[in-house]
Amino acid sequence: MTAVKADNIYFSYRSYSEEDDRPESVSKALDGLSIEIGKGEYVAVLGPNGSGKSTLAKLIDVLGMPDEGKLAVLGYDSKDRDHFWDIRENCAYVFQNPDNQLIGTIVEEDVAFGPENLGVPLPELRERVDRALEYVGLKDLAKRQTATLSGGQKQKLAVAGALAMEPEILILDESTSMLDPQSREELLEIVGKINREKKTTVINITHDMNEAAGCDRAFVIENGKVTLSGRPYEIFADRKAASGSGLMCPVYVDLAFEIAALAGKESLDPDTIINEETCSDFLSDLLLNISASCEVPAPVSADDPARDVILSVRNLDHTYENSEEKVLDDFSLDIMRGEILAVVGRSGCGKTTLISHLNGILKPSSGDVVFFTPDKRELHAGNKKDLRELRKHVGLLFQYPEYQLFEETIYKDIGYGLKVLDIDEKDRDKLIRQAADAAGFPQEMLDRSPFEMSGGRKRRAAIAGVLVMKPDVLVLDEPASGLDPRGRIEMFSMLGQLKAAGTTVVLVSHNMDEAQRYADRICIIRDGKAAVTGRPGDIFENEGKARSLGLAMPSLFVFSEMIQKKTAAALPGILWEKHGRTPADEAAAMVRSIIRYRREHDV
Amino acid sequence: MFKDISLGKYYETDSVIHKADPRIKFVLYIVYVVAIFTVRTIPGLIALTGVTLLMFIAAKIPPSVMWSSVKPVVPIAVFIFIINILSIRSGKILWEWGMIKVTDESLFKAFLMMMRLLFLIVITSILLTLTTTPLKISDALEKLFGPLKKIRVPVHEVAMMMSIALRFIPTLTEEAQKIMKAQVSRGADFDTGSFVRRLKGYVTVIIPLFVSSFKRADELATAMDARCYRGGEGRTKLNPLRIVPADILTGFLLLAGAAVIFIIR
Numbered sequence: 001m002t003a004v005k006a007d008n009i010y011f012s013y014r015s016y017s018e019e020d021d022r023p024e025s026v027s028k029a030l031d032g033l034s035i036e037i038g039k040g041e042y043v044a045v046l047g048p049n050g051s052g053k054s055t056l057a058k059l060i061d062v063l064g065m066p067d068e069g070k071l072a073v074l075g076y077d078s079k080d081r082d083h084f085w086d087i088r089e090n091c092a093y094v095f096q097n098p099d100n101q102l103i104g105t106i107v108e109e110d111v112a113f114g115p116e117n118l119g120v121p122l123p124e125l126r127e128r129v130d131r132a133l134e135y136v137g138l139k140d141l142a143k144r145q146t147a148t149l150s151g152g153q154k155q156k157l158a159v160a161g162a163l164a165m166e167p168e169i170l171i172l173d174e175s176t177s178m179l180d181p182q183s184r185e186e187l188l189e190i191v192g193k194i195n196r197e198k199k200t201t202v203i204n205i206t207h208d209m210n211e212a213a214g215c216d217r218a219f220v221i222e223n224g225k226v227t228l229s230g231r232p233y234e235i236f237a238d239r240k241a242a243s244g245s246g247l248m249c250p251v252y253v254d255l256a257f258e259i260a261a262l263a264g265k266e267s268l269d270p271d272t273i274i275n276e277e278t279c280s281d282f283l284s285d286l287l288l289n290i291s292a293s294c295e296v297p298a299p300v301s302a303d304d305p306a307r308d309v310i311l312s313v314r315n316l317d318h319t320y321e322n323s324e325e326k327v328l329d330d331f332s333l334d335i336m337r338g339e340i341l342a343v344v345g346r347s348g349c350g351k352t353t354l355i356s357h358l359n360g361i362l363k364p365s366s367g368d369v370v371f372f373t374p375d376k377r378e379l380h381a382g383n384k385k386d387l388r389e390l391r392k393h394v395g396l397l398f399q400y401p402e403y404q405l406f407e408e409t410i411y412k413d414i415g416y417g418l419k420v421l422d423i424d425e426k427d428r429d430k431l432i433r434q435a436a437d438a439a440g441f442p443q444e445m446l447d448r449s450p451f452e453m454s455g456g457r458k459r460r461a462a463i464a465g466v467l468v469m470k471p472d473v474l475v476l477d478e479p480a481s482g483l484d485p486r487g488r489i490e491m492f493s494m495l496g497q498l499k500a501a502g503t504t505v506v507l508v509s510h511n512m513d514e515a516q517r518y519a520d521r522i523c524i525i526r527d528g529k530a531a532v533t534g535r536p537g538d539i540f541e542n543e544g545k546a547r548s549l550g551l552a553m554p555s556l557f558v559f560s561e562m563i564q565k566k567t568a569a570a571l572p573g574i575l576w577e578k579h580g581r582t583p584a585d586e587a588a589a590m591v592r593s594i595i596r597y598r599r600e601h602d603v
Numbered sequence: 604m605f606k607d608i609s610l611g612k613y614y615e616t617d618s619v620i621h622k623a624d625p626r627i628k629f630v631l632y633i634v635y636v637v638a639i640f641t642v643r644t645i646p647g648l649i650a651l652t653g654v655t656l657l658m659f660i661a662a663k664i665p666p667s668v669m670w671s672s673v674k675p676v677v678p679i680a681v682f683i684f685i686i687n688i689l690s691i692r693s694g695k696i697l698w699e700w701g702m703i704k705v706t707d708e709s710l711f712k713a714f715l716m717m718m719r720l721l722f723l724i725v726i727t728s729i730l731l732t733l734t735t736t737p738l739k740i741s742d743a744l745e746k747l748f749g750p751l752k753k754i755r756v757p758v759h760e761v762a763m764m765m766s767i768a769l770r771f772i773p774t775l776t777e778e779a780q781k782i783m784k785a786q787v788s789r790g791a792d793f794d795t796g797s798f799v800r801r802l803k804g805y806v807t808v809i810i811p812l813f814v815s816s817f818k819r820a821d822e823l824a825t826a827m828d829a830r831c832y833r834g835g836e837g838r839t840k841l842n843p844l845r846i847v848p849a850d851i852l853t854g855f856l857l858l859a860g861a862a863v864i865f866i867i868r
Contacts, residue, residue, distance in 0.1 A: 061829055085831070093829040100819045101826035105613065105737050105770045112841035114830040129841060145613060148774035162832065361784050396788040400829075404785040406810035416807070420790035451814060465789060558733045 001039040002072070003169055003201040004060055008032050009069030011055055011224075030066070031224030039168070040199045043194070044212035044232065047221040049484045050244045050454065053205045056221065057171045060203070061091040074168060089118060092162030096174040096482075098154030107149070107157060108133065108142040114165040132164040133486045136190050150347060152183025159190055170194060176211065177482055179508040180347040188214070206234040207484050209236075209250045210555075213275070221247045237270040248485035251513065251583065252276050252559040258587035263290050276559055277430050284566035287594055296591045300580070309372060309393065310337040311358065311473055311505050316367035318353050327353045329528030331367070335473065340495060340505045342519035344512060349525045351508045352398070355475045358506070359394040360387045374472070394472030399478045402458035405450035405465075410441070413450055414464045431468050438501070439464035440494050456487045460494075473504045480514070492518045516540065516554035519583060524551065537578050560586050571597055612672070612773075614733045618663040619853050621734045624846045625743035627854040631861065632730045638864040639722050647868040648718060654860040655725055662729050673721065673729045680717045687713035738770030742844055745835075759835030767823070771816075778815060782808050 011030040016022065029052045037043055045053050058064050059071055062078050074090055076083035092114070095101045104110025111129045120128060136156040141149070149157065155175055162170055172191065176184040188211060195202045204211060212218050213232045217440045220228035220235065222245055228235050231563055235242055236253045249257075256279050263286050272282040313336070318328040327350040335341055345351050356362040357369050360381040369381035371393055379386040379393065398404075407413035414435055418428045437441055441460040450458055459479075466474065479495070480488040495505050495518065509515050515522050516536040523533040532539055532549050540546050543561050546553045553561075557579050567590075568574050574597045579584040597603075620628070642651050659669065687709065694708025731740060745762035752758050783793065791804040 058825075063828055065826060086832055091829075093826070095822065095826055095829075097819075097822060099774050100822035102826060103767065103770065103823070103830075105766070109738050109841060113832075116839050116841060117831040117833060119839050121839055122843070125839055125841055143615060143775075145615070146770070165830070192779075327720070356784065359788050361788055391788055391790065398781060398785050401785065403815055404782050404789075404807075404811055406807050406814075416788040420792070469790075601841070 001075075001515045002036055003039045003041070003074060004035065004037040004124070005072045005205075006033055006035045006056070006059075006066075007070045007072075008034050009059070009066040009071050011052075011059060011064065011066050011154060019182075029224055030059070032069070032227050033221070035219060035226055035229075036349060037201060037203065039201055040195070042202045042216045043204070044218040045203060045205045045221060046207070046209075046212055046216040046218055046235075046245075046247060047227075049456070051221045052224040053221050054173050055224075057093070057173050057203065057205055060169070061093050061171060062087050063093075089165065090168040091166035091171060092165050092169070093157070093171045093173065094158045094162055094175040096177055098151055098178065101158050102154060102161075105145055105147070106179055107138060107144050107146055107318050110146055110157060111160045111164050113461045114161055118165065123286065128166070128286045132160040135163060135194075136264050137162045141217075150183070152179050152186065152347070155179060155183070155187055156190065159187065159194075163194065163505060167200065169201045171204065172202070172206070174205055174207065177207065181512075182346065184211075185210075190334045209248055209485075213250050220247065222246075231270070233273050233275075235269045237268055237273060239267075246484065246486040248489070251555045253281055254583040255556065255559060255563075255586060256283055257589065258583045259286060262294055262296060262587055262591050263287075264294065265599060276562060280559065280562045280566055283563050287563070287567050287590060288570055290591060290594060292595060292598060293590065294595075296595065297584075299577070299589070300585055300590070307336040309334045311335040311372070311506075312370045313354070313357070314368045314370065316354070316357060316364055318357070318362070318365060318368070320348070326528050328357075331525075331529055333523055333530045333533065335504060335506060335595060336521075337472075338499065338504055339520040340499050340518060342512065342515035342522045343506065343508045343525060344515050344522055345525035347510065350528055351525060352477060354525070355396060355477060355506070355508055357381060358473070358475050359396045361389045361396065371473075392469050393471055394473045394475065395466035395467055395469055397463060397474070397476045397479070398483060400459075401462035401466075402450075402455060405462060406459060408449055409447050410436075410450055410453075410461045411446040413461060414441075414468050415471050416465060421478055431470070432464075435464040435468035436461075438498065440490065456490075458485075459491075463494075467498075471503070475500060475508075477508045478510070479507060480511075481507075488514075512552060513554045514557065516556065524549075536581070556583060556586060560590065564590070567594070612732065613736050614664055614668050616663045618661060618734070620658065620662040620729065622795050622849070623853045624844055624850040625735050625739040626747055626844060627846070627850055627857075628735060629740070629743045631857045632726070634858070634861045635726050635730065635864075636723065637862045639719050639726065641865060641868055642719070643868055644770075648715070648866065650864050650867040651718075651722060654864055655722060655729070657860065658857070659725070660727050662734050664729065664733055668733065669725070669728060672733065673724055676720065676724050680720050683720060684713045684717040687716050700819060737766050739842075739844075740769075741766040742840070746844060756847065760799075763835075771819070775812065775816065779808060779812055782811050810836065 009030055010032060012028050014026050015024050033052065035056070045056070047053050052542050059066055059078065060073055062073070062084055065079055071078040073087045073384050076087050078087060103113050104262050108129050111132050112125060115128050132138070133142055136159055138153065138156055138160060141153065146157065158175070170191070176187055179187065184350065191202055191204070192214070204215065206212060215232055217230065218232045218235050222236060227245055228238070228241055235381050236249045239257060242249060253273055256273055257270060271278070273279045279305070313331060313333040316328050316331040317326060319326050331354065343351055343354065353362065357364055360369070364382050371379040371390055373379060373393065379390045381387070381390060387442045405413050407416065411432060415428050415432045418431060433443060436446060439460045441457065441464050445453070445457070450461060478492045483491060492514070499505055501503065507519070519536065521534060522536055522539060524531050532551065536554070539549060539551065540553055540557050543553060560579065564576055571594070573592060576593045577589040580589045625758035639651065642648055688705055689703065691709035691712050692704055692706065696704055696706050697710065698705040741762040744765070745758055748756070748758045786804065787793065788806040791807050792800055793804045
């Protein structure tokens with residue numbers, strides 16, 4: 001039985017002129033797309049932003065109808081008016097932004113919204129609501145206000161609302177993209193359970209390849225067409241096509257390809273990378289049989305850590321209004337000139353509170369934040385006189401900074417801070433253009449309105465609006481959230497360029513993998529304190545050390561230690577080199593360790 | 604400025620007032636509003652204070668929560684007090700300085716006006732906003748004005764719009780604060796500088812807030828569509844309004860309180 005069958009469907013968004021209702025512009029979203037999804041399947045839909053993934057999902061839920069081609073959902077033609085409600089009542093849709101899909105003020109009222117619309121009568125309605133809340137683990141919060149829930153809880157609530165409608169198809173439209181890793185995992189676990197226990201068909205639109213790896217099948221959509229489809233590992237094995245489609249593979253697949261390349265293999269059999277287990281077996285065999293003559297790059301030398309302090313956080317305390325608990329508790333941290341520092345911690349651990357102190361948006365109630373100017377003066381965040389100058393030196397961007405754009409053109413918006421400072425027009429123009437370049441925003445689009453461009457562009461414009469003040473320290477809260485894989489890579493490479501140009505970068509993240517890969521140092525916040533601070537290679541030197549610090553290892557290191565354990569059984573007493581930053585470094589380090597072992601033990 | 608908005612801030616607890624049927628509360632609320640404006644003597648004010656105090660205790664609202672909904676209105680109340688003192692010129696002069704005359708009558712009337720406003724806020728909070736979820740208020744309005752559907756007044760739609768507006772107040776308040784912080788770090792000025800400069804600061808918050816509200820509205824509409832919303836026809840309710848004997852008793856007691864105020868005035 002098929003749940004969804006699309007046959008060569010087309011769909012375009014049209015905007016109409018306000019005066020005479022004539023179509024003004026047409027943008028193609030689906031361009032001859034065909035897809036077939038079986039009942040009870042769990043599929044991932046991948047592809048860059050703007051490729052038509054959400055459009056497809058909306059057409060499945062008859063929130064629109066294809067312009068051409070035939071789309072059948074649960075056996076009904078989506079254009080058949082008689083079966084409109086048969087389709088929609090059996091499809092549930094969980095959107096990306098938790099705040100924009102909750103209708104009820106109280107948790108249980110929100111869950112009931114769907115079944116109320118279906119006209120489910122009372123004793124059953126109450127049962128459905130209670131069951132759905134129980135299923136997602138929110139039973140205790142049934143009477144709470146929706147506005148007081150955390151992002152992860154809100155999204156679970158949205159899933160409960162979907163579940164209460166007892167759908168046959170559950171669509172997740174980037175539903176995990178605004179969540180922290182733990183909430184994401186919990187949500188996916190619930191969705192997996194729904195799929196297994198209730199045999200609900202799940203269509204998960206996502207940018208996260210680890211999510212995709214756990215699905216039955218994956219589809220890649222690009223420019224309104226399905227370009228790749230198959231089991232997730234089959235897609236990952238076709239590396240050229242996958243990277244051409246802007247996909248990032250799970251880290252274990254990346255490492256597998258790097259090790260294989262050193263062993264002289266250019267391609268991998270999909271069956272060897274089904275999951276981490278099969279893949280680590282295969283790689284440990286490959287490593288044991290690696291030829292002594294293979295060419296391994298020399299170790300990458302680490303940069304000189306000796307730098308001076310640029311920003312010093314000293315014994316900061318912070319307590320929210322109407323709360324007893326300290327978010328920051330005697331928090332101290334030195335930020336070094338010219339480094340990329342990642343501040344990592346769980347949601348609600350005080351990351352945002354910390355960075356709000358860095359440029360004096362929050363006044364330290366006890367403790368201090370001190371900035372050292374290039375000419376060795378000290379600026380104190382607790383000192384009102386210093387605030388203005390401090391904010392010029394320390395630029396701050398909150399999460400989703402694109403929401404702060406307000407001028408009619410990007411050019412004016414970037415220049416806003418300069419205008420407030422009364423800088424004359426000629427200098428302003430130069431600075432605005434430099435800032436646009438530094439943030440990777442195209443010069444020719446500076447005269448456009450911020451409200452007519454893609455999210456990624458808007459974010460760059462917002463970053464340029466802070467860079468224009470030429471800050472010495474740039475502080476960013478989750479700069480890559482909501483971007484697709486390609487956008488994420490570009491964002492981090494932009495931060496790398498800023499660092500190369502001498503800017504100190506502080507980035508807040510809950511993604512340990514990205515912190516490990518892109519940051520020079522990591523600071524982990526726990527219980528309101530800087531629990532661990534150090535280079536990723538040091539704090540994650542090995543699993544034992546990470547565990548003693550109470551940290552979860554980055555996935556690259558977890559996987560490589562899995563291979564090392566399997567390999568070490570055949571090479572007693574082997575000493576492994578320190579973990580590398582990228583999969584390529586890591587692969588080279590492992591191969592070098594094995595070659596050295598052989599040389600030393602004459603095997 | 605934004606964080607003081609307490610409209611729609613439901614305070615969850617278990618009290619007689621919380622449990623009472625919102626229709627009864629709403630009708631009695633109207634009665635009390637009329638009662639507040641009929642009070643014109645000191646004994647009347649004392650009666651009003653006594654009844655309000657009893658209601659406040661019955662509602663089990665902590666004083667700090669109550670204060671946070673009254674606080675934003677205090678400046679307006681003080682302003683009304685001053686305006687009334689200055690504008691009422693009859694009665695016995697107690698104090699005089701140039702143009703300014705304070706008479707016993709102006710003092711009393713100004714005090715009365717100020718107290719009426721404060722009581723209006725307190726009673727609105729006790730009977731409606733703090734003790735009744737927005738959804739229940741809109742349910743009550745939908746039911747009370749239900750007969751108007753016959754003359755094609757979109758009662759259900761208006762009630763739905765109202766409850767959504769209330770649902771989004773905390774979300775938008777939070778967003779406004781976030782945007783404000785972001786603009787401050789770009790040099791916007793909300794607290795110091797000239798009036799024009801501050802006003803310009805607020806523009807940088809209001810425009811993004813509007814833009815994002817439209818986006819939210821659009822997404823919310825799609826989400827409601829996806830959850831099969833199709834108007835009030837054929838909808839069931841998880842918590843249908845039902846009047847139980849206890850509600851009648853609560854209603855009767857509240858009515859008695861209002862009657863006392865009416866009699867003493």
